[in-house]
Amino acid sequence: MRGLLSKIVAEVLWPVLWFCLGLFVIMGLLTALLPKVLGNIHEVFDNMPLVKPLITALLGVDPGNQISAQLSQAFLWTHPTLLTLLWAHELMYCSRMPAGEIDRGTADFLLCQPVTRVQIFLAESIGWLVSGAVILSCGCAGHLLASGFVHPEMRLPFRSALLVLGNLAAVYLAVGGLAFLLSACSDRRGRAVGIVFAVLLLSFLLNFLAQFQEWAKSISWLSIMEYYRPAIVIQSGLFPTSDVQTLLGLAAFSWTTALVVFHRRSICTV
């Protein structure tokens, strides 16, 4: 297992460090700037009516005409830049093996070493969990650091930040599990990444459409974003147990299926 972990570190260390830095900076900037920007949001709503449903879709609640301090912090945790960085890391990481390895032909080298496929998959999963934890921690650190420069009334209580972080970590696991599953079923990395990307995009779209369309509302439970609503978590101050359970269930199912598929499938690089 040590050899496999060394190989993973050699492969993903620099990208992960860049993602950490990126998330640290973005979260810091957003924490410091969002309260100022969102203070005048009613003018944006007046001039650009489509922005409001978009923010509603992101937050999961209607912000009204003014965004409160709490909601502005909730917007931080659903900001597209944060989610894009996090998911970009996941798509990069989880599609590497086996789809990426098969695609570039290195699967022959890896799978012909004296290790089982289960060991390879477990090592990859450890890397995925550790890198996710490190990246999320960096984002959180950026947020906490920047909070020091924000007016105390605009600050998000530490406990609420942890609750949202827990929910975000569950999203991370669900998306990663899905990416692993598609990677295990595919011989082409681009195809696996494309499908997961499409699923995430559809999740956003469904959440957005659910604001206007009844049919979209009736199937919005299919969207991953339906289970990530920081605004509600911040407002209620309660841990979103059922949302997290759903996301973890999806993650566990996808990850286990990916392991079984990878364990049983033939690998053909030619």
Place this chain on the structure above:
Amino acid sequence: MSVIETSGLTMSYGARRGIQDVSLQIEAGEIFGFLGPNGAGKSTTIRILMGLLRASAGRACIFGMDCWKSGALIRRDVGYVAGDVRLYPWLTLNRGLKILSQIHGRSLQSEGRQLAERFRLEPDLSVRKMSRGNRQKVALVLALATRPWLLILDEPTSGLDPLIQDTLMVCLRDLAAEGRTILFSSHTLSEVESLCDRIAMIRGGRIVEYDSLTSLKARAPRRIQILLSPDQVPPAEWPDGVRVLWQPQQSGGQPSTQRDLLSIPPGLLSQTCLLEVTGQSSEFLKWIAGQEFADVTIGAPSLDILFRGCYADDEDENRDAPAGDGTAIDTSAQSGAVT
């Protein structure tokens, strides 16, 4: 117990042809040649042995263990170099040795360093900066550094310069002398002829030849090239057992493959006869001693001819009419005899 044993191994890629009923037995200390043209099924067989592919029927065992079920255990003692070597761009030889040392649970650095010197390889150069030949060398050194009891090499000399090819051959002979087994897949006949004890030829996913090199050579034909004097005509009759591939100034017969005539200089086509003799050639030598030819060249029994005979059907599309004035007989008729 055989080191490698397959029986009735079958695998198909959907509609595409894979392998069918491949049965092999390779013993310890043997250098076994696995021959076949591109797409014949060599790599598929090897990939089943390495546990990358799951056979749809039949059995594949290494060291008596099932290749699919006990792959990781088997691979502790197996070194493998893939046909089309692809390595991580960030990999250096030293880094590869470090990772493999951790996987194998013992240091491979010293062995790897010696091999790197032998193969003239820079240990700290990353794969992304390497030529194809050097990447091949990295794969070979990493496979050899573990000192495996079975080495499976799928066209290992591709991209290597002749000097390094020689170094590899010496390495492989040394390993075989220590009782290690080598499965050497190639379509370069000369290396197989110089290295292997036994060979199997695969065609269209089926084994068509499976014998020792000595037996195959005994069955392999010799090529005989007879140069006639400028005004001399070929003999009206040739001795029994002689196949005439080409002779000048006659009409009729089937055209030969163009390749048969490549050994004859174009200017001498009109005064050269090309024959093929299989088995004992003493009678033919007696007969030829009584003739007055300008020159006679007798080749060694050639695996190349046998190989081409085996794959003649695959080469039909290459068949072409001879360029000179004369007759040649199609060698593809021979393929039925050897298959």
